[in-house]
Amino acid sequence: MPQVVIEAISNYYRNSNSNSHGAFITTVETDRVIEQARESMAAFLGAVGPETISFGQNMTTLNFSLSKALARFLRPGSEILITQLDHEANRGPWLNLREHGFVIKEVQLRLDGTLDYDDFQSKLSEQTGLVAVGYASNALGTVNEMAKIRAWTSETGTLMLVDAVHYAPHFSIDVTALDCDFLMCSAYKFYGPHVGVLYTRPGLLDQLSTDRLVTQDEKAPCRIETGTLNHASLAGVSATIDYLASFGAGVDFRSQLVNSMNTIQNQEFDLYQKMHQGLATIPGLTIIGPPPDPLWHTPTISFTLDGLNPIEVCAFLASKSICAWDGHFYAQRAIEALGLMEQGGVTRLGISLYTSQEEVEYTIQCLSQALENSK
Numbered sequence: 001m002p003q004v005v006i007e008a009i010s011n012y013y014r015n016s017n018s019n020s021h022g023a024f025i026t027t028v029e030t031d032r033v034i035e036q037a038r039e040s041m042a043a044f045l046g047a048v049g050p051e052t053i054s055f056g057q058n059m060t061t062l063n064f065s066l067s068k069a070l071a072r073f074l075r076p077g078s079e080i081l082i083t084q085l086d087h088e089a090n091r092g093p094w095l096n097l098r099e100h101g102f103v104i105k106e107v108q109l110r111l112d113g114t115l116d117y118d119d120f121q122s123k124l125s126e127q128t129g130l131v132a133v134g135y136a137s138n139a140l141g142t143v144n145e146m147a148k149i150r151a152w153t154s155e156t157g158t159l160m161l162v163d164a165v166h167y168a169p170h171f172s173i174d175v176t177a178l179d180c181d182f183l184m185c186s187a188y189k190f191y192g193p194h195v196g197v198l199y200t201r202p203g204l205l206d207q208l209s210t211d212r213l214v215t216q217d218e219k220a221p222c223r224i225e226t227g228t229l230n231h232a233s234l235a236g237v238s239a240t241i242d243y244l245a246s247f248g249a250g251v252d253f254r255s256q257l258v259n260s261m262n263t264i265q266n267q268e269f270d271l272y273q274k275m276h277q278g279l280a281t282i283p284g285l286t287i288i289g290p291p292p293d294p295l296w297h298t299p300t301i302s303f304t305l306d307g308l309n310p311i312e313v314c315a316f317l318a319s320k321s322i323c324a325w326d327g328h329f330y331a332q333r334a335i336e337a338l339g340l341m342e343q344g345g346v347t348r349l350g351i352s353l354y355t356s357q358e359e360v361e362y363t364i365q366c367l368s369q370a371l372e373n374s375k
């Protein structure tokens with residue numbers, strides 16, 4: 001986490017630690033912290049204003065709250081379309097709605113790690129109340145075709161929810177251009193604290209019947225927020241967005257952020273390509289997922305290595321001071337669909353803003369020794 005974010009969080013505890021909506025100085029400051037965090041996130045996501053941004057404990061918790069509200073809003077018995085590629089956080093809340101009589105359909109994942117768009121289109125109809133789809137896969141790095149999905153859902157009159165948790169650290173997002181109804185992300189994925197973020201199309205949240213106390217502000221964006229927000233973390237969210245903006249320039253804050261995210265995207269893609277090229281030359285190593293593409297792949301690379309389980313690969317990498325994850329990363333259905341569950345899933349490497357070329361070269365070098373060293 002950047003030092004400026006840590007400082008913003010600790011400064012809040014030091015100077016303004018209070019609940020909201022009072023008359024005295026620290027509570028007024030807290031109101032400002034909350035409002036600023038909404039404004040910062042609105043700029044980050046290209047939203048029209050702070051009233052479209054709600055906060056929660058994390059994306060998963062917010063999505064469960066939203067699913068309960070949508071269960072009261074969608075036509076009884078209507079269909080909800082989810083995908084095999086998605087993280088469980090964007091599947092479980094919708095699968096639970098089967099209890100309320102909703103029919104959940106699932107878009108197939110192709111063996112190349114992309115969604116089957118023929119299957120997608122064939123499962124979408126005027127019966128479909130909601131499509132819940134990831135912007136990008138945290139397991140394989142696949143970026144999904146949002147414009148196509150929006151065009152189809154507009155024709156069928158279907159709400160569209162986008163899980164942008166994995167996409168947000170690597171690309172700029174424009175909810176207005178996406179024209180989505182809901183978009184969720186999680187600040188800890190883009191160098192911030194543990195705060196879940198929900199964008200809702202202007203006016204839509206006010207129509208939903210959310211679980212809330214009678215004492216809760218009933219208007220958007222507060223309508224879906226329960227209890228006291230994590231104010232210190234919200235101070236951290238604003239500092240995170242300022243930090244991200246510092247990598248670019250622009251005539252206003254939004255264009256500066258877009259420029260920064262594009263810079264980050266290009267830098268990460270460069271390293272990702274180097275990693276991909278290096279790994280592709282290692283005998284017995286199979287990269288899982290679609291090929292590198294600056295628009296259609298995040299800088300996340302998953303692979304299997306003949307003769308070693310992912311946990312063994314990660315233990316070997318750990319012995320070389322490289323932190324890598326093994327398994328399904330909660331995108332369990334995708335790993336199952338690819339037939340990789342039995343062997344322990346995949347090994348996943350992630351390139352981020354702070355990854356260096358030396359680290360990429362070192363990782364390739366270590367992985368090329370992994371099989372030999374294990375004998």
Ligand SMILES: Cc1ncc(COP(=O)(O)O)c(C=O)c1O
Nearest residue numbers: 058059060087089138165166186
């Ligand atoms: C694609 C994706 N969606 C959702 C989540 C869940 O986010 P949170 O931890 O904020 O609940 C994750 C977390 O890894 C993720 O990668």
